[in-house]
Amino acid sequence: MPAISVPRFSRVKQFAISEFGADCANQQKTSEAITRAIDAASDAGGGVVFVPEGIWPCTAIHLKSNVNLHLSKGAVLLFSETPEDYLPGVKTSWEGMECINYSPLIYAYECENVAITGEGTLQAKLDIWTSWYERPKAHMKAIESLYKMAAEAVPLQERDMTYEGANLRPHFIQFNRCRQVLVEGISIKNSPFWVMHPYLCKDVIVRRVKIEAHGHNNDGVDPEMTQNMLIEDCVFDQGDDAISVKAGRDSEAWKLNTPCKNIVMRNCTIKNGHHLLAIGSELSGGIENIFIENCHFENGSTANREYVEGTPDADSFGNLVYLKTNAYRGGYVRNVYVHNCSAEKIGGSVIAIETDVLYQWRELMAAYEKRFTHIQGIDLYNITVGEVSYISKIDGNELAPVNDVRLRNVDVGYVRECEIDNRHVVNFEWEYR
Incomplete structure (x- = not known):
């Protein structure tokens, strides 16, 4: 980087x-x-x-x-x-x-x-x-x-x-096609939509920012087709994801051909939210080189559902790492590293990957070109979680399996459902602490 x-x-x-x-x-x-x-x-x-x-x-x-x-x-x-x-x-x-x-x-x-x-x-x-x-x-x-x-x-x-x-x-804040951006020290309260959205940007720093936004789609930071970004020493209290990495949707993103890459998030606290790190489902331009370090997720339990009840994947909310895509997105995800992170009680998994997330658009999408998302190189190391439903719940695509997922030094206090529930995954490694 x-x-x-x-x-x-x-x-x-x-x-x-x-x-x-x-x-x-x-x-x-x-x-x-x-x-x-x-x-x-x-x-x-x-x-x-x-x-x-x-x-x-x-x-x-x-x-x-x-x-x-x-x-x-x-x-x-x-x-x-x-x-x-x-x-x-x-x-x-x-x-x-x-x-x-x-x-x-x-x-x-x-x-x-x-x-x-x-x-x-x-x-x-x-x-x-x-x-x-x-x-x-x-x-x-x-x-x-x-x-x-x-x-x-x-x-x-x-x-x-x-x-x-x-x-x-x-959005509350959008930097659109900007370069050399700094957001530092401020507090943000409430938001109509995504809170902070660096879109097609380069060289972005978000430092010591406190966000409290519990509304619908209130992600904390959504880097989209953005490159070289640091998020550090922040506090997220969200109605949605803390950080949600994105790269555009379908054919338009294929033409823009701009991956989201080199994103570092470190030393952050997530007081409330759906996922500590979410990737997708808008990832058609490709996502690579994501590094999350020394972050703590206080509340990702099933209690945080004010705006998700009744949605098709409501049961998956509350993951340390959550990646979602579908057969029409294309793009890729590779080189995702989550090290030295912890969580208390979360509703879902240490890592969850879904490759058939279409919500209410399944019928609409049937008329469009299919392109599978290639997912490879997900590494979780030194992870401590008090309670989860699963340690790993990966639903890969049979025609484009998820590749190379490693969980090393993972310590989970209590598993409510089962430890590993994976389908269509190649080269999965799991080591207890």
Whole structure:
């Protein structure tokens, strides 16, 4: 893994939003002040946009190159719950498919040397977004139409998903096609969708960040087709996965041909979540070189199911490592290392792999090209878990078996179901501690 290029802001001017007209009692004035401060910092060749102590209501924030959004201790950026405040739509993605959608609450597109730092808090109001957690027929038809547009290579500008009823919730933070990114020290509370989404980025550091987001699809960090990334000393308290590594969906990702690789996560605590490490199911561009070290998973039990009851794989929630794909994804997964990690009571397995995860899309996908995902080289070493249902539960594909899985020095206190439940796996090794 090459050295990560770190953003630098040591010799730049500071631009306080209070000097640009921000008003704790006025959302519009605060949003306009933040925009003007970002523009001024950018025009100066770089700068720190400073958010002082206080609760500052705002709408979407669009960062620019060479800008560091810095929240002082006691500062809260409180983001509007009104979807119209995140229009016009921007170039973004939804579960591995590119589209025009509501702006992420904080958005950076094709930026370089960009950061969010400080001891303050980013907080989303959830009033409307919570009602959008539901998946009525209109919402499901919108996702189906987006899938068809992506499969047929419809131009991005024609994939506008901001129409009424589509209800595709925005990410909290998305860095889209950015380079040299830093998120450090801040706290994040609540999120409409995925919390932090580095998409097609290079050289990303997420350090000492605390996330508390218990809503639907509230993953902590979703690196997608991103390369050279470090996540360290963070605390995740999630309604979904702590980290979910992705690489695009199906034919569109095959054309982008950009793997997600060189991702390191270390010294993190997962207070609550579905999985410590999830991979997929959007992995069509390929995923490789994932290293997880010295992380502790406090609660991955079956109790953490507020938004998963009734889903086809609800019983699998709560795994230390969970990889999911299907016969239409293609791509590959290789070189995944999870070392010196621990968990308390988890609902699923130390490692779980599923290769036939289609949810409600099985009938839709039947008309599309099949491409199997090749999975090889999964290494778990020095693992301690108090209680699990399985140590290993792998359901490989008969035509593309999972290869080379090693569990070494694995110590499990109590197994509720059975230790090993594997199908279509070649070269599986398991050593007790």
